[in-house]
Amino acid sequence: MSETGGRARPPRKPKRNQLPVGLIVFALMIAAGVLLSVYRSGALAMAWVFGGCFGFILQKSRFCFTASMRDPCITGSTSVTKAVLMAFAITTIGFTAIKYAAFASGQEIPGQSYVMPVSLATAAGGILFGIGMVIAGGCASGTLMRVGEGFGMQMLSLLFFVIGSLWGAKDMGWWNLNVIAGAPRVFLPDVFGWFGAVVIQLLIIACLYVAADLWERKKMGITE
Amino acid sequence: MAEFELDCLGEACPVPLMKTEKKMAGLKSGDTLIVHIDHSCAMKNVPEWARKQGHNVEVEEVGDGEWDVIIEKC
Amino acid sequence: MKQFFDKISKNRYYAMVFKNPFTYVTGAVLLSLFQIALFAYSGNPWGVSGAFANWGAWIYRLFGGNVDKWYYFSSSGAQQTLDAGVLNNSGSLMNFGIAAGALLATLLASQFKFKKIKSIKQVVAAVLGGLIMGYGARLAGGCNIGALFSSIASLSLSGWVFALFLLVGAFIGSKLLAKFFL
Secondary structure, three states: OOOOOOOOOOOOOOOOOOHHHHHHHHHHHHHHHHHHHHHOOHHHHHHHHHHHHHHHHHHHHOOOHHHHHHHHHHOOOOHHHHHHHHHHHHHHHHHHHHHHHHHHOOOOOOOHHHOOEOOHHHHHHHHHHHHHHHHHOOOHHHHHHHHHHOEHHHHHHHHHHHHHHHHHHHHHHHHHHHHHOOOOEOEHHHHHHHHHHHHHHHHHHHHHHHHHHHHHHHHHOOOO | OOEEEEEOOOOOOOHHHHHHHHHHHOOOOOOEEEEEEOOOOHHHHHHHHHHHOOOEEEEEEEEOOEEEEEEEOO | OHHHHHHHHHOHHHHHHHHOOOOHHHHHHHHHHHHHHHHHHHOOOOOOHHHHHHHHHHHHHHOOOOOOOOHHHOOHHHHHHHHHOHHHOHHHHHHHHHHHHHHHHHHHOOOOOOEOOOOHHHHHHHHHHHHHHHHHHHHHOOOHHHHHHHHHHOOEHHHHHHHHHHHHHHHHHHHHHHHHHO
């Protein structure tokens, strides 16, 4: 980002330093966390804290899962795609370490509810969500982030995300009965063993990374 | 060496980028395009796109949450 | 007083952390670290859209509706969650936190600006996009975080299947965007 050196632009509205307001907001956030831990529980306060950290990181890096899938389609840029793939790789290693530690010591493996059934509902949900996130200008985390940034459009999008979720929840009885029931939950270590699953997944991520890089070079005409 | 302006204030992701791409296609080498944006994503993805295309880019913060992306077509 | 704040804002370390944006890679690394930390701490990875269904149920109840006979909310766990209310729901608090964290980040960088809805196109896009995101997330069991980021990290095949179809949807969405919403 350059300073205003050299360019004779007409002066715009005066910039206000928002740091004082930011500090007040920060203080309120801390207060909310303290109140939660005192009147509810430490775990709930930590949920608030983690959320705050996620939101802060998302905003500062303008990290957007929507962009990771959309930009390759519109400009051919895959810089966000590659960053998302990196996140997949790092979290794969971290999550597997935690899961394997539990498994190896005979405990119940945590987080297995996130190994979801694979069915036509997964495919239909994916397509719907993919269309929706591109049109609405943000995915789930992106919408929340933009609400915090002051985007009126995403506030509206969030409202209808909630309504759509309720509608989806209502229909889940039908979907579960007719599409999802009996669908397999495939935990890759069950198929390839723990070591095999991690290696294969990381290899796939690496291949996708190279593919993303090649795609961008081709689409954007980068030759160096 | 013509100078053009593109107002993308209030546009949602990725409209500033798409409009910039379209507009830049119609410019001649040496022309300058000034894109007015207030979207934090655009303040990153528009300059990134322009640089990858080989143009000179400058980003100026002109207000709270408002930027001018100045692209000189190469 | 104003000079004091201005001085802080111009400090190079302040600029590095609070003013300037992070790179996508930095974001990826940090998000991953916090994802792993959350999983280690709570036993569950990050999820965003599950809470939205609860918000829908609570709002529906405010209007006199009842979701207790629905399959989706029929489990005792789901009933307990709904009865305990939003301030006892970790998913909801985490979502509020995301919005708050983003707000804080913007303010500390002095980049906050309220952006009003500009056109009918944006209204249609937000309404339609939001609706199908919400519906799609329930079908797939989660959103870009729960059914994609967390599921892939959890070595679940569903995460990859979801990713593939997200890409298909994003492609379709991009075409629609260019045609109708530009």
